[in-house]
Amino acid sequence: MIHIGIFIFDGVEELDFVGPYEVFTMINEVCNYQGKPDGVDVRLISQDGKQVTCTKKMRVLTDGAISDTIDWDVILMPGGEGTRPLLDNEAVLKWLQLQAKNAKWVTSVCTGSMVLAKAGLTTGKKITTHHLNFEKFRQRELPGELVSGVRYVCDGNLITAAGVSAGIDMALWLTGQMFSPTMARSVQSAMQYDPDPPYANLKEN
Amino acid sequence: MIHIGIFIFDGVEELDFVGPYEVFTMINEVCNYQGKPDGVDVRLISQDGKQVTCTKKMRVLTDGAISDTIDWDVILMPGGEGTRPLLDNEAVLKWLQLQAKNAKWVTSVCTGSMVLAKAGLTTGKKITTHHLNFEKFRQRELPGELVSGVRYVCDGNLITAAGVSAGIDMALWLTGQMFSPTMARSVQSAMQYDPDPPYANLKEN
Numbered sequence: 001m002i003h004i005g006i007f008i009f010d011g012v013e014e015l016d017f018v019g020p021y022e023v024f025t026m027i028n029e030v031c032n033y034q035g036k037p038d039g040v041d042v043r044l045i046s047q048d049g050k051q052v053t054c055t056k057k058m059r060v061l062t063d064g065a066i067s068d069t070i071d072w073d074v075i076l077m078p079g080g081e082g083t084r085p086l087l088d089n090e091a092v093l094k095w096l097q098l099q100a101k102n103a104k105w106v107t108s109v110c111t112g113s114m115v116l117a118k119a120g121l122t123t124g125k126k127i128t129t130h131h132l133n134f135e136k137f138r139q140r141e142l143p144g145e146l147v148s149g150v151r152y153v154c155d156g157n158l159i160t161a162a163g164v165s166a167g168i169d170m171a172l173w174l175t176g177q178m179f180s181p182t183m184a185r186s187v188q189s190a191m192q193y194d195p196d197p198p199y200a201n202l203k204e205n
Numbered sequence: 206m207i208h209i210g211i212f213i214f215d216g217v218e219e220l221d222f223v224g225p226y227e228v229f230t231m232i233n234e235v236c237n238y239q240g241k242p243d244g245v246d247v248r249l250i251s252q253d254g255k256q257v258t259c260t261k262k263m264r265v266l267t268d269g270a271i272s273d274t275i276d277w278d279v280i281l282m283p284g285g286e287g288t289r290p291l292l293d294n295e296a297v298l299k300w301l302q303l304q305a306k307n308a309k310w311v312t313s314v315c316t317g318s319m320v321l322a323k324a325g326l327t328t329g330k331k332i333t334t335h336h337l338n339f340e341k342f343r344q345r346e347l348p349g350e351l352v353s354g355v356r357y358v359c360d361g362n363l364i365t366a367a368g369v370s371a372g373i374d375m376a377l378w379l380t381g382q383m384f385s386p387t388m389a390r391s392v393q394s395a396m397q398y399d400p401d402p403p404y405a406n407l408k409e410n
Contacts, residue, residue, distance in 0.1 A: 022261065025219075151403075185404050197399075
């Protein structure tokens, strides 16, 4: 059983965490369909365990506080407007540092990489963030070597995804690493993730 | 101001509704960035206005009940395991029929099209559903001409999307119809939706 802790907070961007949440929880649906027990334990955790109001005002309950949760095999830090106050939140930064010591994978989506950076987890590492956040990242003089034009970057056990929807691709890739590419494709099929943006890909613009 | 009502219920699939929610609410972020007022009012509504527990156990608060909500310009019915009980829920089916009379767009994601079908809104129409749900749809002898191999189908003002993640593509396409392709591309950019499934596209499998 792989324990995956997704940290959420006021001002978290909705799809940043629900995309990976859908991918990771679908692993269990595939396992159960194959007559196997759950492969992952996925939980939404906030600093105090109380509900959070996301950037776009969706309100979500959590499964626990950082103080009463276990050691996570995977931690995921999403992005959103609410990452800015987190950069000065010593309790959360310390929790991230502690978790990162034993976690198999430390991951972020979008501006979540700024929080990992502020916690000192990106020093000397290749990382990425939302494509419109590169300048702000640099202005804050946060550590890490920013890579553009990618969906996600893996450097050691640190995986940082680009903006919002990129968390889905990152979580699928990680599913392939933690289980197998076959499992990742089964999850992809269950999500019918055969994306086709209707007005041309961004790269074509 | 376009009023978009997303119906959620116990057993709704998380990404089915959060994908379109992210797309639609991002319209306002683009509007505000351009110095314009909000273009949409997006709300999550449930039958009784109480919180719902999704298929994968995420718990979400709602913005209202079907009884106290306005006439929607767009209604969206997501899918998930919880659609099965909805097929026998007369109150919800009647509400859908009433809303569909005046709505500019009637939409669904995944198995949500079964609920629209049970409400009689798909008769004689081209529709789609999750790629693993075609047989079940037919077994229930629900009306509608199922189309496979597509992300979504538009027939008149009815738009039905394929499984789970297809709701994102459908919502982006609808954004282009309601506003403009330029707006849809701005939303796509804000979501950094330049998808790249890591272990090959489903169509290539």
